[in-house]
Amino acid sequence: MPLYFTDLSHFPTGTLVPSGISSRMIKIHNRGRGDFFVNNAQIVTANVCLSSVIKCHGVDAIIEYD
Secondary structure, three states: OOOOHHHHOOOOOOOEEEOOOOOOEEEEEEOOOOOEEEOOEEEEEOOOOOOOOOOOOEEOOOOOOO
16 A cells, blocks of 8 residues: 555654565564664655655665565
8 A cells, every 4th residue: 555654654663564575574664753764774755756646755875675
């Protein structure tokens, strides 16, 4: 499900959410808007695609999976 940053920000650190790949999960590291990570990538710009059907966020790295 596409999520705005306000939706993501409700997940506590350690929460696992499904990615777009069925066998891959994304781990949330939530220490506030300025320190929010999905796996290894920090969200640096939230809600980039506001008018789109998809929701996207600017990250500082390619998301890696464990």
